[in-house]
Amino acid sequence: MNQDPGKEAMGNRQKVSQHGFRPTSAFQCEKLERDCRKNWDLFYKRNKTNFFKDRNWTTREFTDLLTLDNSKILLEVGCGVGNFIFPLMEVCDAKYFYACDFSSEAIKLLQENPQYCEERIKGFTCDITTGELLDTLDEDSVDIVTLIFVLSAIHPEKFKNVLQNLYKVLKPGGVLLFRDYGINDMAQWRFRDSSKISDNFYARQDGTRSYFFSDKQVQEICEGAGFRMEQNTYVHRQTINVKENVDVKRTFVQGIFRKDSS
Numbered sequence: 001m002n003q004d005p006g007k008e009a010m011g012n013r014q015k016v017s018q019h020g021f022r023p024t025s026a027f028q029c030e031k032l033e034r035d036c037r038k039n040w041d042l043f044y045k046r047n048k049t050n051f052f053k054d055r056n057w058t059t060r061e062f063t064d065l066l067t068l069d070n071s072k073i074l075l076e077v078g079c080g081v082g083n084f085i086f087p088l089m090e091v092c093d094a095k096y097f098y099a100c101d102f103s104s105e106a107i108k109l110l111q112e113n114p115q116y117c118e119e120r121i122k123g124f125t126c127d128i129t130t131g132e133l134l135d136t137l138d139e140d141s142v143d144i145v146t147l148i149f150v151l152s153a154i155h156p157e158k159f160k161n162v163l164q165n166l167y168k169v170l171k172p173g174g175v176l177l178f179r180d181y182g183i184n185d186m187a188q189w190r191f192r193d194s195s196k197i198s199d200n201f202y203a204r205q206d207g208t209r210s211y212f213f214s215d216k217q218v219q220e221i222c223e224g225a226g227f228r229m230e231q232n233t234y235v236h237r238q239t240i241n242v243k244e245n246v247d248v249k250r251t252f253v254q255g256i257f258r259k260d261s262s
Contacts, residue, residue, distance in 0.1 A: 039207030078150030163225035
């Protein structure tokens, strides 16, 4: 049985509050939400394609991806500059790949990649918290949706909207593949007290934000949008850098959720 890191996290949070926790001001929270797209555009203008590593691990963690063939369509939400979609295209021959991101700068970099070809992939800018997704995709048109380290960057009040929108574009019987930061992940405790926006929700120095989930919360969000849970668990990983003497424990929530065929 996986140990629930949420209990430890709650204890740590209580210790923080006893030492005079200072939450991010209401004005700062509103500004972060208002400037969300601008902050992500600035992130990609500054980092270009150099920040994230290619996600070659996804087919190992999600074997559903290996079932992609020339009859199936995949949508990657929060594609960034293509660190997931391009490695996947090398090993899977889907009928078509869609890739969307909130940042127009990210999509621009994606489209400049030599591997980008509109015969196989369409990259487009989209706010998935709204109905914009249906401007590009029809309802019941996609076999697999990936939501990997994306929902954590969105305000918790909009989680429900995101999952409902993704549910609409999935075909009956289609699957949502989810992975994101879990409560008590090492990254959570690196945030300063003044970076906290609300419970488990933090602001980075560059204005982007990060949320940390419990497995139960992920299940509730997805099932609330109509999905049926097939898998949902904490995944624990350890990152070791011998050269820099760094040993980092990571905690993620990983799930597979299906849209019923009926």
